[in-house]
Amino acid sequence: MTKGADLALAWGGAELRLCPERAAFWPDERVLFVADFHLGKAHSFRRLGVPVPAGTSEANLARLAALIDRLAAVEVVFLGDFLHAARSRSSPGVAAFADWRAGRSGLALTLVRGNHDERAGDPPSDLGIQVVDEPFARGPWALCHHPAPRPGRAVLAGHLHPGAVLAGAALDRLCLPAFHARGGVLVLPAFGEFTGSKAVRREDGDRCFVTDGARVLALP
Template sequence: MPIEALTIDVNGHALVLSAERAAFDPHAKSLFIADAHFGKDAVFRARGIPVPVGTTGETLARLDALVAAHRPESIVFLGDLLHARESHADETLDALAAWRARHRELALVLVEGNHDKHAGALPALFGVDVVKEPYALGPWALCHHPQTVDGAYALAGHEHPVYRLATRLDSVRLQCFRFGARAGVLPAFGAFTGGFEVNAGARGEALYVIAGERVFPLSDRSSSTIAAS
């Protein structure tokens, strides 16, 4: 089944929300990715915790799918591109280098996050421009840490938001996008990341949950239009 996307209006600007846990600005032709945490599995193994190999490859495959679907000219990573210093393991860097070789035409920008400061930068051959938050691009203030920015709508990561849907017998945690009047938070893109439940703090926000291959508005407050107050 093909992955579907949902286009919403944020203060008069289109933003495409993908079930692949990313957002796309069709005007700027830029893809926004939060919290990829590449190499997190290598970090765990280096620290003596046995975890499966392959999460970096899975994450890169989804990134390939997004590039094929949207044909962006640039990708902006909203922080935490790498997980830690041990993410520079050969297995991770080799996979990233192979991906970069397939997409040399793409401009890559990293808005530095807290994990990036400890992990250290990728080698220069990867061609990633590292910037501080907030990074201005069109109507957006692109950040890692959720915040408000005068004169722009802020998009951030860091929180890894998930929403818990529950019945009396069962529950499921679904990754989600959350949008307030002046700022929004994207779900974590990485295949090996946890989540922070936003149920209690989501009042007045528009929430869009990812279920399978689709993005759904959670309730009536999650309309297709988000306007600043």
């Protein structure tokens, strides 16, 4: 496995690798964790008359495919919000995902339902995705969409699309996607391109790791 610029993190008694592509990898079991994929989000906005660019879902899929290949992952767990909305089901992104999935039938896919999944419905059955409710126990962790402590287990979650604001000497400010750990809960950045990030308010004891797409760095 090529480690690249991944950052190793001990979490809940096992090793995770935080990936600059905005995902986390469990090397012992070769499982990739992805939060907030939001497949078909731009298509859904265009259906509502909002003029947003096309092709973001396909870009997400290409990045996911490259990450799976780089890590030799055998399973992907989506930590909620796989589909953006019911309108997304007819999107070109879902069709592209179905074509891609047909060539990777041996790859296990699991979805932990999130709030958007409740409204959009479970993914089409031909995508071959196992769907479970949170909290889903896997290894030493509770896999969730909504970030909340779970007794006896460290948590991996999404939902918040965390980011961290970096300030420059010339009063420049940049919000980068971030992995944010607090109180036994590690929140992954949103994987989807058309999702954005929200700056987290850091508290004493928090740990925060930012990615610029090429590397993951721990903030002091």
